[in-house]
Amino acid sequence: MRLKTFSQGGVHPRELKLSAGKKIEILPPPETVIIPVSQHLGAPSKVLVEKMADVKTGQLIAKSDGFISTNIHASVSGKVLKIDDFTDTSGYRRKGIQIKVSGDEWEEGIDRSDDLVKEFSFTSEEIRNKILEAGIVGLGGATFPSHVKLMVPKGKSAEYMIINGVECEPYLTADHALMMERGEQLVVGIKIMMKGLGVEKAILGIEANKPDAIQKMKSLTEQEKNIHVRGLKVRYPQGGEKQLIQALLNRRVPGGGLPIDVGVVVFNVGTVYAAYEAVQKNKPLIERVVTVTGKSLREPSNFLVRIGTPVSYLIEKCGGLPADTGKVISGGPMMGKALTSLEVPIVKGSSGILLMQESESHRKEILPCIRCSKCISACPMGLEPYLLMALGKNALFERMEEEKVLDCIECGSCSYVCPSARPLLDYIRFGKAEVNKLIRSRKAI
C-alpha cells in the first residue's frame, strides 16, 4: 500500500537520526536546577514558594494563573536558592525558580514504580483536572496547555484524536524511543485522553523511518478497535498538526482556524505519555525524554531528564562538548532555537539538544532571487515566500496580510530549499509580527 503523506509542499532533509535505537537513559538530578515559570504558551504561572523554602520532588511550586496557563512542580528535592530572572531557551531572561538539589525525596502519593496500571474509571472532567493539576502541556514543542485542548468549545465537536508520533525533524529520536520503550503506557494514555476528550476514534501517525515503532504500536493496539496506527511517508513538516491531519484524514484546517474546526484534536506521544503518568501514577510533569545529538558528539543519547536540568549537564553525559561546536540548538535543526548559553535549563517543550559543528553553523552567502519558485513548491501552506520576503523588505505589511502571511507555520522549508540561501523565513516572521500589530491596532479602534 502506498504510504500517505500531506499533499502540498514539504521537503526531505537528511534524517541523521544518530541516536535512534539508543535506550532511554534515566539521568540523576544535577546539582541545581532552574525551573522557569513560563514554560508553556499562555500566562506565566504564579510562584507559590519562597526563597530558602524546602521543596520535595513533585511539589507544586507555581500555580496556573489564567485560563491558558498551567501548574509547575519541583522536579527535584532541595532548597529554593533564588527566584530571579534567568536566561532560558528563548534567549531572554525570564523569571524562574532555582533549586539546590539535596537527595531525591518525593512528594507523597506519587507512584514511582514502573508497574503498568491499565484500568481507570475517571470521568472526563476528572481526567481534565488531573491533567491541569499535573501541569501537562504539548510536549511536541508548542507547549500549549493540554487541559485546554480537552475542553471542546461550544458548537464544535471532536470526532478524532490524532496522536503525533511523526517526529519529522531530523536528528530527534525522543518520541521514537518513547514509543519503543513505553508503548504499553502510551496505549493506556491514548485511552485516557480519548475519554477526557470524549472521542471514539484515535489515530497514531508515525513516519516510515521508524518501522520498529510502527510494528510495535500496531501489535500493541491489535485488540483496540478504535485506535489505529498509520505509517506515513517521510516528509517534513508532517509533524505540523495541519499537515498531519490532512495526511491522515484529508481534512484541511481552515486558515486562522484550529484542528477542532475539522473535528480533530492532536496530541504528541510525549504528551500522551505524560497524561498516563499524571492520571494513573499521580505523577506531575517533572521530567521528559530529550534527545542529545550532533555529528561530533561522542555519544548521541536519549535521556529521561528532570525539568530544569542545565543543557551543559546533558552534554557532559554525552562525552562533553566537542571542540568544533559552533551552535547549540534546542529542538530540531528546522524549527529549533539556537541557544545563547549552555546553562539554560531543559523545559517542558525541550525535545532535543542538537550540537552543530562550526562548519555547518553559519549561513551561506545570500544571492539574488532567481525566481526558481522552489520556495513555492516547498511551502506546505501554499504561500509565496519569495513574494512575502520582497514585501517584508519594503515594509508592505498590509500586502503581506493579503498574501496570508499569518498562515505561515514557520517550518523553514522555504529557507531550506532556496538555492540563493535567501533568509525568507526571517522576513516572514518579521512580517507576521508586524501584521499582528496591525490587527491589534485595528481592534483597538
Add this chain to the structure above:
Amino acid sequence: MDKLVVSPSPHIHSEASVPRLMYGVIISLLPALAVSIFYFGIGMIIITSVSIISCILFEYLIQKFILKVRPTHLDGSAFITGLLLAFCLPANTPIWMVMIGALAAIGIGKMTFGGLGNNIFNPALVGRVFLFVSFPVAMTSWPEPGQWMKYADAVTGATPLAIMKEGVASRTVSEIMPEIPGYLQLFLGNMKGSSGEIAAFALLIGMLYMLYRKIITWHIPVSIIGTVFLFTGILWLINPDKFADPLFHILSGGLMLGAIYMATDYVTSPMTVRGMWIYGVGIGVITVLIRIFGAYPEGVQFAILILNAFVPLINKYVKPKRFGKEVKNG
C-alpha cells in the same frame, strides 16, 4: 569554540545553490552541443566559444565599470546565456556578429534590468532577436550539416520550416515533403537550422537530465510542445494539404530548444504551476500562429519573448493553492 552562533531557524540548508543549478543546466546541454559539433564542426566550436566568452566578459565589464558592483560573471548564468545564444544562431555566423549578439543579450537583456533575477526577457533570446532584426540575411542563411571543416564558407540553404512556409503558398504539403529530411533525420538533427536547435533527441535527453536533477519541472516544456502538437494537429486534420502534420512541427525549428531551455528560464517564467500552464499554452499558440499565419517561418523565439512580458502579470494574479480557506476570527 569561543562563542555560540545564534541565528533563527532553519539551521540546515539543502544542497541546492545557484551555481549548482546553473552548472546542472550546462551539463544537460552537453549532448546537444556534441550533436551540433558533429554536424557543424569547426563553425559550431567557434561561435559557441566566442558567444560564451563574450557573454562572461561583457557581464564582467558592465558590472565592474558601469554598474560598479561586485561582478557575478562566474555564477554560471552568463555561461548559459552564451551557450544558448550560440545554440540559436546559424553555425556560420561571423565572430563580430556573435559578439554583438552577446552584448545585446547581456547588456540590453540582462544588465539594464539589474542583472540576474531582475530581467523580464530571456537574455539569449534578446540577443538572438536583436541579431535577427539587424542582420536578417545572415540570420537566415543556414549551413548544410556535415561540412565540418567549413565555417564562413559553408554552403547554406533554407530550414525545413522555411521550405514549408514558402511551399504551401503554391503547392500541397505532400508535394513539399520530399524536399524535407525525414522524421528520423529531423529527430537526429540532420537538417539545416540554428546550430543547437537541430537535434530533438539530444535536447530531450537534456530535459530528462534536468527533470531528474529537479532543475526544472515538466509543466512548461510539456504545455508548449503539447499545445503546438494539438493546435497543428487540428489544422492538419482540417486540411492536410495546406497544413503540415504535428510531428513535423514539433521536430523542426527551435521548438524543442525553446520549450526545454528558453521558456524554462527561471527568471522569466511564472512561479506557480497554473501560471506555467498559462504561459506554456500561450507560447504554443503564438508559435503556431506565427509559423502558419505570420510573416516568419519560425515563431518560437517571439512567442517566448511575448509571454515573458506577461509573466509579471501572471505572477500577480495566479496564486498557488492556499492550504485552507480562511475563516474569520472574532
